Amino acid sequence: MQDTKGKVLFSLLAGATAGIVAGLLLAPETGDEARADIKESAGKLNKDLAKLLKEGKARLDSFTGKAPANSEQQSTDRTAADDLLSSMNQPAGPGAGI
Numbered sequence: 408m409q410d411t412k413g414k415v416l417f418s419l420l421a422g423a424t425a426g427i428v429a430g431l432l433l434a435p436e437t438g439d440e441a442r443a444d445i446k447e448s449a450g451k452l453n454k455d456l457a458k459l460l461k462e463g464k465a466r467l468d469s470f471t472g473k474a475p476a477n478s479e480q481q482s483t484d485r486t487a488a489d490d491l492l493s494s495m496n497q498p499a500g501p502g503a504g505i
Contacts, residue, residue, distance in 0.1 A: 416459065424452060
């Protein structure tokens, strides 16, 4: 769900940016006014992207804080799975190889 949320947010930003650029290029205003609007829109987009990066970094940091406990559990699970697989490869008893 988080991956979908990020994709939606990125799509909204991309769509908004495309709309702003198209609107500015098609608007009947002078070059100075258009440049001022582009500069303002770029500043706004910069702030939005900085906010997204900050939120993404916070999410990433929250995941890395959980990694050591999770990797310890994965190591235990992997050892148990390896033991089970090696026991399955050994003959079970008399006549097992027939």
